[in-house]
Amino acid sequence: MQLLPGFRDFYPEDCARRNYILAKWREVARRYGFVEYDGPVLEPMALYEKKSGGELVGQLFDFEDKGKRHVAMRPEMTPTLARMVAARERDFKKPLKWFCVPQFFRYEKQQRGRLREFYQLNCDIIGEASPAADAELIAVTIDMLRALGLTQHDFVVRVSSRHVLVDVFGEKLNLKDEGELTGFFEILDKIDRTDPERSDAALKSFNTSVADIRVWLQQIREQILDPTSYQSGVSAGTHSAQMHELLHNHLRPRGLMEFVDVDFTIVRGLAYYTGVVFEVFDRSKNERALAGGGRYDGLLSLMSDGKVNLPALGFGMGDVVLANLINDTPAAKAQMEAWLAQERACSVYVVIAKEDRRADALALVQSLRDAGHRVDFPLVAGKVGKQFQTAEQLGAKHAVVVGDEWPRIRLKTLASREEIELDPADLLARL
Amino acid sequence: MQLLPGFRDFYPEDCARRNYILAKWREVARRYGFVEYDGPVLEPMALYEKKSGGELVGQLFDFEDKGKRHVAMRPEMTPTLARMVAARERDFKKPLKWFCVPQFFRYEKQQRGRLREFYQLNCDIIGEASPAADAELIAVTIDMLRALGLTQHDFVVRVSSRHVLVDVFGEKLNLKDEGELTGFFEILDKIDRTDPERSDAALKSFNTSVADIRVWLQQIREQILDPTSYQSGVSAGTHSAQMHELLHNHLRPRGLMEFVDVDFTIVRGLAYYTGVVFEVFDRSKNERALAGGGRYDGLLSLMSDGKVNLPALGFGMGDVVLANLINDTPAAKAQMEAWLAQERACSVYVVIAKEDRRADALALVQSLRDAGHRVDFPLVAGKVGKQFQTAEQLGAKHAVVVGDEWPRIRLKTLASREEIELDPADLLARL
Numbered sequence: 001m002q003l004l005p006g007f008r009d010f011y012p013e014d015c016a017r018r019n020y021i022l023a024k025w026r027e028v029a030r031r032y033g034f035v036e037y038d039g040p041v042l043e044p045m046a047l048y049e050k051k052s053g054g055e056l057v058g059q060l061f062d063f064e065d066k067g068k069r070h071v072a073m074r075p076e077m078t079p080t081l082a083r084m085v086a087a088r089e090r091d092f093k094k095p096l097k098w099f100c101v102p103q104f105f106r107y108e109k110q111q112r113g114r115l116r117e118f119y120q121l122n123c124d125i126i127g128e129a130s131p132a133a134d135a136e137l138i139a140v141t142i143d144m145l146r147a148l149g150l151t152q153h154d155f156v157v158r159v160s161s162r163h164v165l166v167d168v169f170g171e172k173l174n175l176k177d178e179g180e181l182t183g184f185f186e187i188l189d190k191i192d193r194t195d196p197e198r199s200d201a202a203l204k205s206f207n208t209s210v211a212d213i214r215v216w217l218q219q220i221r222e223q224i225l226d227p228t229s230y231q232s233g234v235s236a237g238t239h240s241a242q243m244h245e246l247l248h249n250h251l252r253p254r255g256l257m258e259f260v261d262v263d264f265t266i267v268r269g270l271a272y273y274t275g276v277v278f279e280v281f282d283r284s285k286n287e288r289a290l291a292g293g294g295r296y297d298g299l300l301s302l303m304s305d306g307k308v309n310l311p312a313l314g315f316g317m318g319d320v321v322l323a324n325l326i327n328d329t330p331a332a333k334a335q336m337e338a339w340l341a342q343e344r345a346c347s348v349y350v351v352i353a354k355e356d357r358r359a360d361a362l363a364l365v366q367s368l369r370d371a372g373h374r375v376d377f378p379l380v381a382g383k384v385g386k387q388f389q390t391a392e393q394l395g396a397k398h399a400v401v402v403g404d405e406w407p408r409i410r411l412k413t414l415a416s417r418e419e420i421e422l423d424p425a426d427l428l429a430r431l
Numbered sequence: 432m433q434l435l436p437g438f439r440d441f442y443p444e445d446c447a448r449r450n451y452i453l454a455k456w457r458e459v460a461r462r463y464g465f466v467e468y469d470g471p472v473l474e475p476m477a478l479y480e481k482k483s484g485g486e487l488v489g490q491l492f493d494f495e496d497k498g499k500r501h502v503a504m505r506p507e508m509t510p511t512l513a514r515m516v517a518a519r520e521r522d523f524k525k526p527l528k529w530f531c532v533p534q535f536f537r538y539e540k541q542q543r544g545r546l547r548e549f550y551q552l553n554c555d556i557i558g559e560a561s562p563a564a565d566a567e568l569i570a571v572t573i574d575m576l577r578a579l580g581l582t583q584h585d586f587v588v589r590v591s592s593r594h595v596l597v598d599v600f601g602e603k604l605n606l607k608d609e610g611e612l613t614g615f616f617e618i619l620d621k622i623d624r625t626d627p628e629r630s631d632a633a634l635k636s637f638n639t640s641v642a643d644i645r646v647w648l649q650q651i652r653e654q655i656l657d658p659t660s661y662q663s664g665v666s667a668g669t670h671s672a673q674m675h676e677l678l679h680n681h682l683r684p685r686g687l688m689e690f691v692d693v694d695f696t697i698v699r700g701l702a703y704y705t706g707v708v709f710e711v712f713d714r715s716k717n718e719r720a721l722a723g724g725g726r727y728d729g730l731l732s733l734m735s736d737g738k739v740n741l742p743a744l745g746f747g748m749g750d751v752v753l754a755n756l757i758n759d760t761p762a763a764k765a766q767m768e769a770w771l772a773q774e775r776a777c778s779v780y781v782v783i784a785k786e787d788r789r790a791d792a793l794a795l796v797q798s799l800r801d802a803g804h805r806v807d808f809p810l811v812a813g814k815v816g817k818q819f820q821t822a823e824q825l826g827a828k829h830a831v832v833v834g835d836e837w838p839r840i841r842l843k844t845l846a847s848r849e850e851i852e853l854d855p856a857d858l859l860a861r862l
Contacts, residue, residue: 004502007471009515012529015467031800033777033807033825036446040438040548041472041534042492042504061473063494066538071435073473073504084440093824095810098443103472107497117471132810143800253790254797346464359684366685369462369574376464379526379563393524394464 006108006116016340018119021319021326022101024147025121032140034099034123039080041103045070047079050303059106073105077122078296078314079303085126086304094127094310097136113288113321123293124314126300131242134276134295135250137313141280141291142259144317149332150325152258155290159247159278160266163239168220168264173206180206188213189267221262227252243276272296278315282325290325291317341395348431349391350377353384353403361402364409364424371428398431437539437547447771449550452750452757453532455578456552463571465530465554470511472534476501478510481734490537492547504536508553509727509745510734516557517735525558525741528567544719544752554724555745557731562673565707565726566681568744572711572722573690575748580763581756583689586721590678590709591697594670599651599695604637611637619644620698652693658683674707703727709746713756721756722748772826779862780822781808784815784834792833795840795855802859829862 003009010018026036045062062072074080077100085096100122108114123140125133138157145155165188166181175181187194187202196210203209220240223229227248230241243262251257268277277294293315301309326332348368352361361377368375376394378387384401391399391414401410405421411430412419422430434440441449457467476493493503505511508531516527531553539545554571556564569588576586596619597612606612618625618633627641634640651671654660658679661672674693682688699708708725724746732740757763779799783792792808799806807825809818815832822830822845832841836852842861843850853861 002475003471003514004473004475004496004500005498007473009471009511009518010469011515011519012466012468015469015531018469019467027803030805031803033805035443035775036450037443038441038446038449040434040440042435042438042536042548044433044435061494061496063492065435065492067436069435080440083434084442087440088442093821097807100446105473117473128810130811136810139797249790250793253793255794256797344466359680362681362684363686366570366687372458372462374461374464379559379567380561390524 004116006110008115008117013340016343017323017336018319019343020336020339021148021322022119025099025101025144025317028140028144028147029099029121029123032097032123032136032143034097034140036100037081037084037098038100038102039074039077039084041074041105042071043074043080045072047083048072048075050079056106059108061105061107074102075104075106076316077102077104077120078124078299081122081124081314082300082303082308085300085310086308089308089310095133096124096126098126099123113324115320119319121291121317122314124312126312127310129297129311131246131276132250133311133313135246135254137293137315138246138251138260138278139254139256141278141293141315141317142256145280145290148322148326149335150329151331153283154325154329154332155259155280155282157260157278157280158263158266159243159260159276160262160264160268161239161243161276162267162273163275164220164224164243165264165267167239168216172216173208175206185267188265192265217264221264224262246276268292268294272299274298275313280317288321290321291315345374345395345397346376346391347373347396348375348398348400349387349394349396350375351384351387351391351399351401351403352378352381353387353401354406355381357402357406360406360424364400364402364427368428368431373431400427435547437541439546439548444771447774448754448767449750450774451767451770452579452753453550456530456532456575456748459571459575459578460530460552460554463528463554463567463574465528465571467531468512468515468529469531469533470505470508470515472505472536473502474505474511476503478514479503479506481510487537490539492536492538505533506535506537507747508533508535508551509555509730512553512555512745513731513734513739516731516741517739520739520741526564527555527557529557530554544755546751550750552722552748553745555743557743558741560728560742562677562707563681564742565744566677566685568724568746569677569682569691569709570685570687572709572724572746572748573687576711576721576753579753579757580766581760582762584714585756585760585763586690586711586713588691588709588711589694589697590674590691590707591693591695591699592670592674592707593698593704594706595651595655595674596695596698598670599647603647604639606637616698619696623696648695652695655693677707699723699725703730705729706744711748719752721752722746776805776826776828777807777822778804778827779806779829779831780818780825780827781806782815782818782822782830782832782834783809783812784818784832785837786812788833788837791837791855795831795833795858799859799862804862831858 048057056075060072060075065071101119103117103119105117125137169175175184184206187199191199199210224240224244230244266277266279273294274297275295279289280291281289295313297311300312326336350361350365352358365375365377396414399412399414408421409424410419410421479488487506491503491506496502532550534548534550536548556568600606606615615637618630622630630641655671655675661675697708697710704725705728706726710720711722712720726744728742731743757767781792781796783789796806796808827845830843830845839852840855841850841852
């Protein structure tokens with residue numbers, strides 16, 4: 001009996017690696033004042049059909065339950081979040097800073113970095129329209145990766161903005177309606193991955209070329225990255241000025257600019273995002289995006305039939321691509337291994353050297369565990385040498401020998417081989 | 432758009448309560464040297480059909496996936512555990528002490544204490560036949576509940592054993608085959624919940640009565656609970672002697688006897704369990720069982736088509752009934768509330784008293800977060816009084832005021848209202 005394709009068994013060593021990532025995510029989210037929420041793994045199918053641009057609907061694990069309801073295993077969190085916020089919006093002070101670490105299910109073709117189930121950190125800020133919120137979200141994204149031992153040499157956050165693109169190209173190319181804009185953005189989205197000749201052919205109807213576009217993109221990029229732009233009211237439009245403010249007023253003071261670039265070829269789901277968007281890539285671009293997100297001011301209203309209309313922004317970061325990058329980055333991997341060793345290690349192994357002292361040993365085990373120590377001991381009689389071997393295998397820091405010396409015991413520090421004899425009552429203070 | 436019946440939204444306050452139980456489970460499992468594993472939420476349907484006595488098969492969320500596989504959302508962990516252990520059994524030193532905290536899905540009628548999804552702690556010991564392992568498992572069960580602030584006045588572990596029942600009643604009632612035994616056990620299982628006259632009628636074919644059975648059960652119970660029994664080789668059979676050993680040699684030295692009773696009306700899934708079984712109830716018996724488990728020595732072999740034949744035992748403890756008991760037990764509830772307040776509290780709220788000092792405030796926020804503090808601040812300009820209000824609402828321990836005094840700042844301890852002025856560089860040492 002095999003496990004299903006695209007699903008994972010988490011043997012203890014795998015589970016510890018998963019828990020490492022989840023623990024770091026939770027730790028950093030807490031530092032930023034985000035609070036955790038969660039929703040059901042199973043939702044009504046209609047919840048996912050509602051969101052416009054729902055490319056995920058074709059990839060669902062959906063079915064009819066025993067009560068004839070059309071249901072689906074969750075492929076993403078935003079619809080659930082929208083439902084929850086809409087139901088109790090007034091109970092919470094704005095802005096909401098909420099995060100969760102759900103497991104998602106998507107029936108996709110398996111490949112490196114893509115499974116049919118995965119964990120995804122979601123952080124969302126709801127109820128704040130200021131670029132300060134965009135900066136807070138980008139900062140927490142960066143610190144998620146920094147906390148995992150990744151540096152500016154390992155990853156970069158590419159920031160873009162649909163509004164800036166509309167400002168620049170709407171004017172330059174005289175794009176008038178949603179249809180023209182969408183057509184153009186679809187080409188732009190793929191420009192880095194497409195043969196330039198094909199892009200040029202597609203751009204002909206817009207009276208422009210790949211070369212032109214690259215020049216314009218570079219111009220606006222440099223303008224936004226330059227801290228001295230926009231200082232004397234000279235502005236290329238409010239949206240690029242806002243992006244400038246985001247970077248230089250809100251991210252630069254935090255010392256996070258070296259993690260950020262501006263890249264207007266980042267075009268995320270157009271029907272969904274309304275403002276600044278960003279994607280995180282490893283510097284070598286070997287992997288898929290590590291994370292992605294942005295502002296989706298209209299979505300809560302859409303999802304709640306207009307009940308709640310709050311500005312909102314968020315990002316998602318999956319565990320699969322991230323784990324690959326950690327494994328490929330020696331410093332990050334070393335940090336993880338150190339954490340895992342710590343997690344795994346047993347604090348005390350109680351060696352029962354004389355079987356008729358087992359009851360005394362058990363009392364000792366209980367008192368150590370009650371004090372919070374991680375304690376193991378042989379369930380059945382065994383040779384003392386064998387027991388020490390087990391202690392070593394469990395990574396025990398200390399061995400406590402209960403035997404001939406009773407009512408005294410021996411405490412051995414396994415790394416240094418130091419050994420002392422003491423009264424059981426004094427043991428706790430020694431650990 | 433509503434959530435599905437029997438499923439839960441976890442708003443931040445609910446999520447924190449869930450996390451409290453999961454955190455305590457993990458903490459105690461670790462203390463006992465159990466290591467965490469996990470498996471897929473979705474498994475092939477056949478995995479659940481394999482286990483004999485599979486009453487759960489009728490309650491599955493099962494369906495055909497897009498690849499025409501008959502799959503099911505997991506309703507329990509043992510089949511997954513058996514598959515995993517069978518696949519890599521030789522990689523692990525025995526006994527395995529594994530735990531997990533999976534979410535399960537069962538299409539059941541909703542009622543108090545029963546939902547269609549729930550979390551369940553599972554602890555299993557694989558590869559040890561000694562009653563010492565049964566005791567270790569019962570001890571960890573007890574300590575899970577003690578760690579949640581529950582005492583011997585709140586719950587009791589009722590221990591039983593199929594082997595002892597066979598020894599006692601097989602002889603007394605001359606029960607010869609599996610069919611007769613099963614028929615008798617089915618009556619015994621319900622004896623506490625059935626009108627005695629109906630039980631007496633059912634017991635007629637066994638030539639016995641409720642009154643007879645209660646006398647015999649009480650006799651063997653007292654014999655097993657008496658520490659002085661079985662001392663001079665006087666034995667009512669190895670199985671009851673083993674149970675005596677479990678209690679008096681392995682649980683009594685740990686000081687856990689006040690949490691334990693012997694109750695032979697506990698008859699758990701017969702096709703599944705092979706030795707000592709136990710169930711945990713609240714003392715008032717208002718709730719369903721809090722936990723249940725026992726020895727299932729034959730199951731790994733059955734599930735792995737004979738590939739792995741190891742003695743094994745385990746228990747499960749769900750979060751729903753447990754959460755109800757915590758809420759109904761003032762001391763346990765108070766302990767949880769204290770934990771939640773701690774979890775919720777922000778460490779520092781940075782008050783930006785002069786907006787043109789925002790960049791300095793952001794640098795300070797970043798340095799505090801880098802040091803691991805939970806820090807919040809106003810994303811947009813606001814009155815100082817309002818900012819202090821927010822700090823109080825977030826349960827902040829400290830407020831740091833960045834404003835007129837710059838390059839000095841003020842640190843205020845919110846509970847005591849104490850306030851000092853200091854250099855930002857000295858702040859970390861003061862927190």
